Amino acid sequence: MKNPMNLEGHNIIVTGAGQGIGEAVSRLVVDLGGRAILVDLQGDKVNALADDLGADNADVYVGSVAEPGFVQDMVNKAVAKNGAVHGLVNNAGIVRAAMAHKMPIDTWQQVIDVNLSGVFYCLQAVGRHMLDRNKEGDNSPASIVNISSDAGRRGTIGQINYGAAKSGVMGLTMSAAREWSGKGIRINTICFGVVETEMTETIRSDKFRDGVMAQVPMGRFSDPEEVSQPVCFLLSQAASYITGQHLSVNGGYTIGV
Numbered sequence: 283m284k285n286p287m288n289l290e291g292h293n294i295i296v297t298g299a300g301q302g303i304g305e306a307v308s309r310l311v312v313d314l315g316g317r318a319i320l321v322d323l324q325g326d327k328v329n330a331l332a333d334d335l336g337a338d339n340a341d342v343y344v345g346s347v348a349e350p351g352f353v354q355d356m357v358n359k360a361v362a363k364n365g366a367v368h369g370l371v372n373n374a375g376i377v378r379a380a381m382a383h384k385m386p387i388d389t390w391q392q393v394i395d396v397n398l399s400g401v402f403y404c405l406q407a408v409g410r411h412m413l414d415r416n417k418e419g420d421n422s423p424a425s426i427v428n429i430s431s432d433a434g435r436r437g438t439i440g441q442i443n444y445g446a447a448k449s450g451v452m453g454l455t456m457s458a459a460r461e462w463s464g465k466g467i468r469i470n471t472i473c474f475g476v477v478e479t480e481m482t483e484t485i486r487s488d489k490f491r492d493g494v495m496a497q498v499p500m501g502r503f504s505d506p507e508e509v510s511q512p513v514c515f516l517l518s519q520a521a522s523y524i525t526g527q528h529l530s531v532n533g534g535y536t537i538g539v
């Protein structure tokens with residue numbers, strides 16, 4: 283039987299590919315037969331990952347998703363080199379914590395720039411390319427996965443910038459899906475709970491761990507490898523009738539909310 287999650291022939295941009303969830307998604311894309319187009323600020327990390335994946339399986343672009351010029355140039359180059367881009371995982375993200383009443387404006391803006399505007403810049407640049415392909419009668423796969431968070435569904439304490447950006451990502455998914463799903467492009471959100479990466483070191487520390495864990499019905503956190511699988515599911519033809527949805531991957535964290 284053909285594996286419906288096979289990604290052979292798919293060229294997939296993964297932002298924030300240097301570590302954590304983005305690295306795991308990139309590795310799984312390649313394991314499933316696809317080519318990973320790695321985007322990150324951390325050149326040393328994405329270059330090392332590309333070396334590990336092999337030149338036939340990966341490209342590297344070093345820069346910030348918060349720079350629209352870099353994003354458009356990166357997409358143009360990825361299309362010129364590979365002929366087409368079939369998938370985008372909008373994964374790059376940052377955290378800059380402060381209580382709402384104390385949050386400096388630049389701390390607010392930094393997170394909005396990367397976690398919301400950065401997602402839009404990548405979605406727009408890749409979406410334009412996918413629309414052009416559709417117009418030319420090319421019906422090859424086109425799937426965008428936007429990474430959000432439970433913080434976007436239920437708010438968060440001490441990260442109003444992050445919560446607002448992640449709610450905004452869900453809005454981007456719904457609007458883009460309404461505009462583009464009739465043109466062969468699927469757009470979905472994944473909302474993670476707590477995944478063991480550098481980003482969650484503080485909430486997994488002794489001070490917060492038990493309180494957070496008590497809200498997870500499955501009684502454990504996840505790791506990047508486990509959560510990379512539903513991302514690749516949404517990229518693949520196994521999800522061919524799914525668009526405009528928000529899938530929580532969180533051990534049941536949002537049940538009852």
Ligand code: NAD
Binds near residue numbers: 431479
């Ligand atoms: P991480 O901090 O381990 O990795 C983030 C990566 O994004 C890094 O490699 C970093 O260099 C890159 N990056 C940051 N700013 C960038 C920019 N402007 N341009 C390009 N690359 C940039 O984080 P992670 O835990 O792997 O998180 C990945 C995504 O998942 C983020 O969007 C995060 O908000 C989301 N998320 C994570 C969790 C979790 O529990 N870890 C939960 C919910 C949502």
